[in-house]
Amino acid sequence: MDIRFYNSLTHQIEPFTPIQAGTVSMYNCGPTVYDYAHIGNFRTFVFADVLRRFLELAGHTVHQVMNITDVGHMTDDQLADGGGEDKMAAAAKRLKESKKQGVALIENPDDPYAVAEFFTGAFIEDAKLLGLKIADEYPGQMPRATDHVVPSMIPMIGSLIEKDHAYMAEDGAVYFSVQSFPDYGKLSGNSLDKLRGGAGGRVQDSHQTHKRHPADFLLWKPDASHLMKWDSPWGAGYPGWHIECSAMAKAILGKDTIDIHTGGEDNIFPHHECEIAQTCGATGNDHFANFWLHSRFLLVEGEKMSKSKGNFHTVRDVLEGRVTGRAVDPAVLRFELLKGHYRSNINFTAKGLADSASAVRRFRNAVHTDTKSAPLDHPDVQAFLETLANDLNIAGALGIVFERMKKSDDELPSILSRVNEILGILPTNIGSNVQSHIPFRHNVEAEVFSPKNLCDQLDAARAEKNFTKADTIRQQLIDEGYDVKTTKGGTVATKRLA
């Protein structure tokens, strides 16, 4: 199968061939765990998951790593390079607020490791609910940055200093020297003289004075008062953000050059630009990742998501019904996040969610979870995969699936079962076996209401042609959030998907 991806590094669609035939190494920039993940975060993570699943069906073994950033980073208060308030400290403050309101989510909000642990747990739950294979089957491939400071990051920083790609400045901090790396700017299309310093509003002048070049970025910040700190040859302190991904990709994937690196479009500059400089500076290779794939941002009702606009939604907000007023099945949210092309903005809307619910329902009507998957070389499966092979054209591929669903025959369920290995929207693939330590409304709800009982009563009423009574019961089921279906075997009520 000829796979082609748009490579951000070369700005064009290129044939994809792994370095080692049959095996793909892939690194995904993961979450920073100082709060619950939002749906925009998961747009990117679901994209990485679909990519993984596609590559597997295309015949590759995929070695995937998704990092969890649990080192305190700065708040978004316009300060960079080690200034500003620690994000973990800010998270602690939020947790204390919730404790005051009677919800004690963790014992000690002042312990940044406990805060990180709490939100890491929440993230992995969300990831499982949304069907991320890595969280469900390979949680060991989701390294914590805090575990890699000493074994991976400090040695890499040392190596960069040795090779004159990094230096210790007068303020004691270690910076990467961008002028030592001629390719700096290649990924983002920037050049050092074109970058407008400070235009992003994230630079604080006082941190710039000690750098050789304004674009030099932090590798190590000595700070003995920091909540999270490690001993290093440059004093006790903490690592810069960019170094963690370079170090962990190398440490866990075990390669100097990997096949694919993904992330959100905001990561292109500076984060991924810096990763390339660090890794290539340390290894001496031309490439860190051969392919860079970036997903575009998610918008909410046509606008960018922001706390000030009140359209900032966590995964939990959506699933628990705080966004639409109705609980949403995780498969519906997954489908909503994956149905658009990764290289376009997707627009998250209440209507879109309802559309996705219909799509998931139709899909589930046509295939059962115990159906055996059709062979990979089945023409209809191939048509689906070939479309995905063209830069992960998921919308085109879904068009093929829905077209095929119009023809209901014996083969259809097995074809859809195979397709589902990528879509991941059948009940068993998603949200199963998640033991949440945070109460989920939609998990609890079903127990206090017995739809089976009412369905039986409804059927009895219909049998004696008491349609008024039957309609009353049906309305009751609908009001409780069920889809009511009349089948040959009687009335069936299923939880509404959204």
Next chain:
RNA sequence: GGCCGGGUAGCCGAGUGGUCAGGCGGCGGGCUGCAACCCCGUAGACGCGGGUUCGAUUCCCGCCCCGGUCUCCA
């Protein structure tokens, strides 16, 4: 201002130098006690202005709009 991605029917979204995307919704019909589910049919589109061409939504140029980024946002 530089760099990067995008703009396709009411909504979401593929694709193509000439003839079908697909989904939701709409309309008409079938099924139904009535509905829902399901099935069949059907209408409607390519941001704006030039250019190339027999023909442009598609290729080229200019413009407008949206999104990202310009050093710790997925």
